[in-house]
Amino acid sequence: KKTTLTLAVASLLSFAPLSMAEEQTQGWDVSNPQGEFKDIDISVNSGTWMNVDVSPDGEYIVFDLLGDIYRMPFGGGDAEKLVGGIAWHMQPVYSPNGRYIAFTSDQGGGDNIWVMDADGSNVRAVTEETFRLLNSPAWSPDSEFLVARKHYTASRSLGAGEVWMYHRSGGSGVQLTERPNDQKDLGEPAFSPDGKYIYFSQDDTPGKTFHYSKDSLEGIYTIKRFERESGEIETLISGAGGAIRPTPSPDGRYLAYIKREDFDSVLYVLDLKTGEHKRVYGKMERDMQETWAIHGVYPTMDWTPDSKQLVFWAGGHIQKLNIDDGNARIIPFKVETEKKVQHALRFKQNVEADQFDVKMLRMAQVSPQGDAVIYEALGSLYQRSLPNGEPQRLTNSEDFELYPQYSRDGESVVFVRWNDEAQAQVIVRDISSGNEQVLNTGQGNFVEPTFSPDGKHVVYRKIRGGYLISDKFGLENGIYRVAVSANAEPEQIAESGHLPQYGARNDRVY
Structure with a gap:
């Protein structure tokens, strides 16, 4: 093999950059990127990593799919797109009064919390962070405030989360929890129905640094709750298999969560009155406890208004589970939409050349x-x-x-x-x-x-x-x-x- 070697690092691709004046005039719009696009038709009845939520009156389910947010009747059927486009929208959640839907979107340039009316109209930003980005919104019982996970990084690309609270009309927000270090994850906030607590999950393994080789059977994540009046934080669920995605029932009696059993992610329900933990479903998709999961360790799920059924994503489908008998049924949906796909930027490479410059x-x-x-x-x-x-x-x-x-x-x-x-x-x-x-x-x-x-x-x-x-x-x-x-x-x-x-x-x- 013959090679011509250089000590130079890989050459940067040459572009014609905009002048500062042109950038300030033109700006950057996530929804209108430069480049060539083609339209593709999509017709699906299953999806991957779908966040779901049930309307307070039990009439609708909202969910995200491929960066768009949809609504359909609770019984299933054709899904109606509420917000879409090139920007990525996810994690929709109804306000308790049913008037609004909060969600995470990068349409402003980075992940922030947005709100729209329940029919998809009047879309507006709640937060406008440009560096410490936000996701995982959850409503207060009075539908006036939102909590969300704010992401922090330090010397490593991975980072840690804090829970912050914002009024639905906007503002700079109020910090509720403080990250214990710069590398251990914290997120998935949820209000208790009486507004007294905020539940969240946290990587509670020893030490101050993130490691990929953690043992999920010993326990990685724990579920904690923050008492709003005192500011005290207590560990509610811990131990073997960990505990993630805390989801309180509307009546305040139960807390649904997910833990690991061997290699399986399993759905449990904690009776907050008696302290009993009940295994209710064993066919959840694999959670992300060992990895770095800034948008949540498992997609959001929700209870029906009567606190008798859980609605969640697993096996590619939206499912509803009766917690008394463990009977799960698929709620069918159909999404027909059109997405824009950008043509990939490709450079022709002569892989048969006898000589070439090595750039690494x-x-x-x-x-x-x-x-x-x-x-x-x-x-x-x-x-x-x-x-x-x-x-x-x-x-x-x-x-x-x-x-x-x-x-x-x-x-x-x-x-x-x-x-x-x-x-x-x-x-x-x-x-x-x-x-x-x-x-x-x-x-x-x-x-x-x-x-x-x-x-x-x-x-x-x-x-x-x-x-x-x-x-x-x-x-x-x-x-x-x-x-x-x-x-x-x-x-x-x-x-x-x-x-x-x-x-x-x-x-x-x-």
Whole structure:
């Protein structure tokens, strides 16, 4: 393979930007983006991740589908579009007096809370956040106020939520809960029917940082409630399987929620008077407890006005469940609509070219003298003189080569070579002569080798690979050290870790 390499990062696509005056005059409208579009017809009777709500009089169900909001009779049938277009609208919820529907929409440029009349007319924004965006609206019992989840980010792209309250006419809002840290999620707020409490779900795992490898069986989310008068917060439901999507019944007697049983998301009802937890439905779709779910861990659901049935989305359909006998029935719907789809921007690529510029270089290491740099591209190691040298292949191997590190004197480099037969090998190569030495590490998957200051040892990390390679050597893990001298046996110096590095002297590894 022949490649022409550059140290430049990927080139940016060239556009003709608007001047500042043109931007201020033209503005940016989510509903009228630039580009070429085509119209597609949609006719469906099922959907994915649909938020549903029942009108206070029990006559209608509202739901979202493909970024539009629909209304249909409670018994099912043809759905009427209330708000649609290119902007994304979701999470519709009726006000208790039945006059309004609140929802989340990005039609103003980012997720905010909007309100429309129950027939879809008179659409207006309640919040106008430009950075700390909002979702998951819920009404106060008097239909005058809304609570919502406000999203905060810090050093990581993921973030945490707070519950804020707004008057339906707008305003800057009032903070009700304070995020405990910048990475643990909180959301799905809901008023109690008497207005005394606000329920919400929260990632309550230990620590201050978000991790993907959480155990849902031990419990990730808990359901808490905020007492409006005192400001106190208590944990209402916790433990194995967690608890999400708190949904109080209109009579205030029950709280519906979802928990995890093994790999299944299961619908439960808590009797707030007796404290009894009742399992009522076991075929919910998989919730998002392990992930980052800023718009809710499960779509919204609702009770019928008599507090005897629950209406929710599962299995692609809107369903109603009698909580006494556990009988669930599908409420059929049909959506016929037209959506605009933008033509994808595509660039022709010649994948058969003999030469091409590589625009992603990895694991770059500058020599101790600062006169050269070594890096990996397309699975091979290259070296070039600084500042203006031409890239040169370090080896002529056809195997993958990764994780290069210079010795302290700059005369040698250690790296990992991989092929499917020998697996990973830790290689020490003399740069001037090209002589190589394969260190005695045994078989396994090795990464991140580095020299000791005196060049006599190499430390490296052995990682698990049992799902892809033989279990004879794929289940070990840890930090190892091996002498560069011939046939030296490796020794494990730590059970786990990342990026092992020697200190200034030879006596410590960090």
